[in-house]
Structure formats: C-alpha cells, structure tokens
Amino acid sequence: MFFYIAIIVLIYVLVHALWQPFKYWKRRNIPQLKPTPLVGNFGPLLRRQCSIAELVQDIYNSHPNHRYFGAYQFFLPTLVLKDPELIKKVAVKEFDTFPEHRTVALEEVDSLLASNIFFMKGKRRRAGVMGGCYRFAGGEKWHVLRCALSPAFTSSKLKAMFALMQECAQQFVEYFENQTGVITLEMKDAFTRYTNDVIGSTAFGITCNSLKDRDNTFYAMGLQATSITLFRGLRVFMQTISPRLAKIFQLSIVPKFIETYFVNIIRESISIRKEKGIVRPDMIHLLLEARQGRLKYDDVGEDSGFAIAQESEARKSHGALKASITDEDIAAQAFSFFLAGFDTSATAMCFAAYELAVNCDIQRRLQSEIDTSLASNQGEITFEAVLGLAYLDQVVSETLRKWPPITFTDRKSVAPFTIEAKLPHEQTTHFEAGTVCWIPIYAIHRDSLYYPNPGVFDPERFHKDNLHKIKPGTYLPFGMGPKNCIGESIE
Template sequence: MDVKGLNTIISSLSCNTTLVLVFTTVALVVYWMNSRRHRFVGWEKFGVKHVHVGIQQAPAVLLKNLIKEHGSTVGIVRDIPVLVTRDLDLLKQVMVKDFNNFVNRNDNLTTRSLVGKGVFFLRDYDWKRIRQLMSPSFSTGKLKRISSHVQEAADRLSRAFEKCAETESKIKLLHTTGQYSTSIIAKTAFGVDADSIGEEEDDQFTHAAKNIFKKRSKTEFFFLLFLFRFRQFRRLLVYTFGLYFPDPCNKMSSVYLNAILKESIADREVAERRGSRHVNNDFLQNLVSIKVASEDAASVQSTSEKSTSTDSQKLPVSSKKTITTDEVIAQSLITILAAYETTASTLQLCLYKLAQNPDIQERVFHEILDIVEHENPTHEELAKLLYLEQVVNETLRMFPPLPFITRDARESRTYGTVTIPAGSAVYIPITEVHRDPTHYPDPEVFDPDRFNEENKAKRNPMAFMPFGQGPRICIGMRLAYLELKTALVKVLRKVKVELDDTTVPRKSEDITMNYQAFPRPEKPIELAVKLRENQI
C-alpha cells in the first residue's frame, strides 16, 4: 500500500472516530439534560401553571404562543426551570425593586468572538465594573459634542432618499439605514470614516458591522434550536470541540474588527503615554485612557512595593478602574452591534409605518415645519418635537429591538402567590408586554397618541420597555433617540415615503416579521420616495 492510501485510511479512521465521539457526547449530554429536567418537580409547586413545550420554535414565537394559550404567567423547563411572565408587578420586582437578586442575564452568548464579553452579556461584578466605565461616554455632554457628526450622517441619508426620488427608484430601507447608523458609531465612537450611505456596496467597516452575526437559513436556524436548547451542550460544541457552525458570530467580521481595533488601541496608548491624547475624545479613547491609567498605577504600586517593606506606604490600585485590551475590544464590538441593530432596524420600521399611515407622516412633517428653524435641529428643538417622539415610541412598542430579555434568579423569592426558585430564569417577553390589550387597546394598530402625556400618565411605566428597565436598561438609549429623531427630521422635510403596487410590501399588504437573532421583516422593505414641494 502506498503512503497516499495509508494516509487516506488514517484520515478516514480519524474522521469516523471524531463522529463517534461527537455523537456519543451528544447522546450523553441529552440524556444528562433530560435526567436533570425530570428532577424538577414542576412549576405548580411554586404557584405557577406548568406547561410542557417542544424545541422547534424560535424563543420569541414560543413566548407569544405560551401567553396567548396559557395566560400572562406560566412555567416551562428548558435546560433549567423558566418562568415566563408579562405581569407588570412581578416584572417590577425582578427588574427594579429586587434587581440585586436578578442581576444576570440568562442568555449568555456562546461564541469565540469577543462580542460574548460585551457588557450586555457580562455577569455580576464584571458587569457592574464595565457598566460604570462606559457610562460617561453616553452622558448628555458627550451626546451634544457628537451632534455634528450625527447631523452630517443624517444629511447624507437625506440625500440618498432624494436621489431615489429623483431617479424614481425604491429605497432599500435596512441597507440604507444600516449604513447611516454604522457611519455614526464608526466616527463618534472610534474615529473611523465609514461613508457609504446611499451606495449600493457597503464600505468594509459597515459590511463587517452588519455581519457580526451570521445569516442563517431557516433550515440551519431550526437545527440550531436543538443545539442551543442546552447551554452546556452548545458550550461543549463551541469551546471544547471548536466547531464553527454553532458559533453565531461571523469569523471574518470578528477578525477584521479585532484587527483595526487592536491597532487603534495600540496607537492611542502610545499617544496617551506621551501626553498627547487622541484628537477624538470618543468612546474608544475613554476606555483606552482608563486602561493606561490603571496599568501605570499598577506599575507605580509594584515599584513602591519593591522599594519599601512598609505596608502603609503601598499605593492601592482600584479594581473598579481597570480594563484589559480584550475588554476594550469587546465593549467596542457590542457598541457597534447595538448601534446598528437598534437604530437601523427601528428607523426602517418607523419609515415603513409612516408610509403605511400618510396622515401621521403629514402631521410629523408639519410639526417639523413649525419647530425646526434651521438646517440642523438643535437639542432644544429635538426635545420639542413631541409628536415625532410619540411616533418613534409607537414604533418601538410594536417592534422592540429585542423581543425578549432574561434574568437569572440568584436566590429564591416569593411575590404574592408566585415563587421564583434559585437557579431558575425569568423570561421577559417585551413584545407581548407591548401588545397586551390591557395596556394598549387594539395593539396591532399604529397609534402614536398612545404616548401623549395624558395617555402615558394613565399607564403603568413598566408597560413600555423597548430598552429594558431598571439598572440594566440599555446604556445607549439616549444616543439611539438622538440618531432616530435627527434622521427623521432631515429625511421627512425633504421627501415623503410611500407604498404602492411596486414596493415591498405592496400598498395592500403588510410585513411579516421573522424572529431569529433580531426581529426582521421576512422580505426586506423597499419604499417609494417622492420629493416634497415645500422643502426646508
């Protein structure tokens, strides 16, 4: 037998051995998980109706069906016991009043990408430390300083809409709004120019930002529902076996963004230590400055400890003010992802609902005419656009950026007749909270007046949580509102968006949402655009 034939046999044996190992492991994990499930006695013991569920449903769809069929609070078992509730009093206990017992999210991201170490997924002390370090970057003062960048991007967005109107072509909403949101975060957070707004092809940064998560076919998605059903199992596949397929993050995007961020961090560290801060006082620079200061303080402390034996002379380094290079990259990646998903998705859906409701669109347009006096709206003018904000909030009500969020129970807690046992998870179905007819009559109707002052005063504040509630509320919420309102002002006073027989969807149709990683229309929305005669 020749060497080539021998190598083929060895390779075949190795492949077969791997397959046997993988399938044996799968069988053992599934058996162990199911045994663990059977040890849970059921939610009835804790004052909650217990429902047995399958695995071939997207989580958002499962939560919708559970509440529709079984009421506002039910218990299920995934790999751990899960309480599903849209009861606002119970949610206030979990998300606000008893937050310290429910600090952590249950849905940690199983990935080799540093996205999984972003503040959204961090737990306990690490979450608190990183959250405190990031907060100053989203202060009111910082938002005012970046307004000019937001307005420049919104101007380019408006020109893209005008070009479509002039050429009588359809605007591809998510493609274009994604370019807008990514351009802002690239410039304001990292000092990177990503200017492809209105272009057919994305620049490299925008392409990477849009594809941090893999695009899955329906077949792949439903297969992964089984794999992701068990946390220990998916960790085994990704971290132990190093399988790429179950990892939700796109390797090419991660490699590209990691490379440019590492290079930028290194350059900024050198400049910081030379005493010449980077020209952009941006999000990345704030974290780099903290990193350098903590490393320098640690170096001073180490030198002091070597030169003296007196404990009282040691210089303590606050662990609250430390951050590593990987952590800086992780927070950068999660900021890029959050900025793209929140602003781009909400903006496209808001424009779609305005096209679907031309009377509401005209009311927004006339409010802009009455309040905005110059080309660039000021912060004070944006704050006065009350009806525009109602339109944004109604969009967020119908289409929250995340259809659900989760919390882990550290210790058992009893609220009224319901007990949440230690080690269980609470699933908070935001979409179902927002479409509860108890709080929002005719919830499928787009009605911005739900958010006027009179109606808001009558409603429980917990009934609206597109960015979460409590201490873990989205850190970039105000930036999202700034981007959304500025874009809508710039676009709507130049053009109007419409539905007709050639748009997607057509005038007589409606969109169907697809819930995988994030809510998406099954077919990308394309609108008709018309120039306004009385432009500002």
C-alpha cells in the same frame, strides 16, 4: 429474550430521561405550557410556523389569568412573567438576586462577545460607595464598566457625538438627492447602511459611506457578524444548552477572523490617537476618559423625552470613577454597541417609515413639526432642536411600543427567591437559584389591558398629558433596571 428486555429497558430509560426535564414546573405545582419532547415550547419556531414575535405572543396568551407560569426553552425550564409588579421585582427591586442574563456567550469560546456588559456576569456584593457609585468586592467587572460607561450617554456627551451622526445623516440625504427619476429601494438595506456608518463613526472612530461604497470592509464584516445562519443558530443553542460541549469543541458564535478585525480597528485607533494626540468625540474617547478617571455625570437632569434613558440615582455620579479598562474591554464594548444597534436601529427605522407611510395624518403632523423647527433654526438641525421635537419623540416611542427591537428579555437568579400569593388560585412559591425568568416584551406591549387598541399606531399614548396612564413595567423596548440597554439614549 434478554436482548429484547434490554432494548425495552433502554427505550424506557431514554424516554424517561427525555421527559424528566419537562416535569420541572409540574413537580412544583406551577401551571405550565404543555411542552413537546426535545424542543419544549419552541417547536412552532423551529418548524417555521411562526416568527419569534408570534411565538412570544402565543406563549403569553396561553395563561390569561395568571401572573406567571412555566414554559420550556428547549430543555430549559423558564418562568414566564406577565405581571408588571413581578417584572419590576426581578429587574429592579431585587436586582441583587437577578444580576445576570441567561448564559449565551462563553468567555472560553467567545471572549469578545462575553466581555461586553450585556453578557457579563456580576454578583452584587456591596462593599462601599465611591463617588455615588457602588464599589464591589471581588472585582466584578460588569459593575465597574456600567458605572464607568453610564456618563458616556448623558446629554453633553451625546451632544458632542451629534456632529458625527449629523455627518452620516448628511451623506445619507445627499446620496438620494443625487439620484434622478423614481427611486426604488429596499428600506432595510438603506437604513442598515446608515446605522453601519453611524456606529462606525461614533463607536469605532472610522468613516464610512456605505451607500456610495457599498462593499466597504466594515459593512461587510458587520453583516457577517450579525447575520443569523442555521450554523450560527446551532452554536448559540449548544452554548446555551450544553456549555461543556461548546467549550470542548470550541463552538464560537462569532468567527475569530471577525473578532480579530474589530479588535484591530480599536487598537489601531487608540495607538494613532496616543501617537498624534488626536481627540475625537466618540465612544473610544469616552472609554479612554473613563480609564483615566476623567468621565463623570456633569449634566444630570438635562435628558428629556420618553424614549430617552433615565439611569438609576446610584449611577448618576457627580464624581469620576477611574476604571480598570483594557484595550480589549474597549473593543468588546464597541463591538457590543455594533451588535446591539446595527440591525435593531435599522429595523426600528423601517417600522417607523412604514407607520408614517400608512398613517398620512401622523406623517403630515410630524413633517409640520420638523419644518417649523428648521424654520426657527435657519434651516439647521441642532442637538437642542432634535430634543425639542416632542411629536417626533412620541412617534419614536410608539414605534418602539408596537415594534420593540427585542421581543423578550430574561434574568437569571443567583439565589433562592419567593413569589407571594396574590390571586385566589396562587400559593406562595419558593424558587431555587439558577431559575431563568422570561419577560415577554412584545406581548406586554400589545396587551389591551395596558394599551387600548394595541394594534393601532397612536403616538398620542406618549403625549406628556397621557404618560401617567402608562403603568410602570409595561413599556420595555430597551429592557428595565440596571441590566437594561445602556445605549438607549443614543439609539
């Protein structure tokens, strides 16, 4: 009898323990999406009933009359933000309270991944200003790196890199020009090889021709670094849900041999440059310049186009910031740009190609603009000419709206915060430190409240005369605020 009672008690305790996390929002009188035991609201994704984009859309649509509500990423309580004003509050206005993304890469396990600026943590404690950029007490490296890196993506720096990108584009075109007959290709493979070559040249200082040399080591390592397998997915899950166990069992997301390969490329490149006095207009050179305090904003105001980054005034420094940047830091940032651009840029190109194929009128208009530009530049593609292609910018911007490279992003609070009541059914709510806020980018981009006929590919949304119609906080292909994608302009 005692044995049966013990089993019943044990079952009750286990069930209670499993369900307890899923009462988090209900205990705080916040509406929540009904969770499923163990998986929260991610069940359909795990059962392969939908894509991550469809899941984001379904979660977003579940509470049509709410500015925010609760959901669960497995056991993790997550505050879903739908209102653009709340998104701006979290991503920009109260950045001091939300300076971090949710932990994905642990420094003790994935040192290279955790050392890039996207995953770095940094609690902003303003201790003064130097050269127009904040100086931070406590050595928060994210802020130093962000301030040091931002000038690397202004027009003059990108113009210097443009020649490297142009070489890769020329290789891409020549490969297909040399083909005979009907060309059949898998677009994702072709564009991935192109982005691989561009990143290899601009971030790592190496030259590849991945369409011609299809099995080159850099491309093969890139595929392994970015492929999402079940095994790697489980490791990400463990680092997110149980960091302690991930540290104990050393469950790294990126295999050590891949880390070693990319770090060695950077070290060898830096060594050769120092030894032979080589100057190459790529990211390694810019980061070495930042290390020496020679990198500065020298072209504020030159950037144009809706799809090009606009950094905050605090980081648009006319002075130079000398940053404590190690070779490992340079390797980490180069690796982060590889991860950020390898698949996402290729995917964006695929969607752009698809939309141009099914919207022939848009394709013809874009072709006409490009032909006119080439004719006026003696057949040459220049940096200034590309910036002058207004309709191309509209096409790219609309592609990123309809098919954003990331379907959602997040922020994590490091201090308590409050959301004031605004709608009749709301009440002023206080949230504790450590709250994870979810920004459903894909769903916001397809909300008819902000974009009429959101399923229609319409570059005219981004015509200069229509930009005032785009509500701030509703166009987020690269995120928003100081934690947005720093490489927005190069992509």
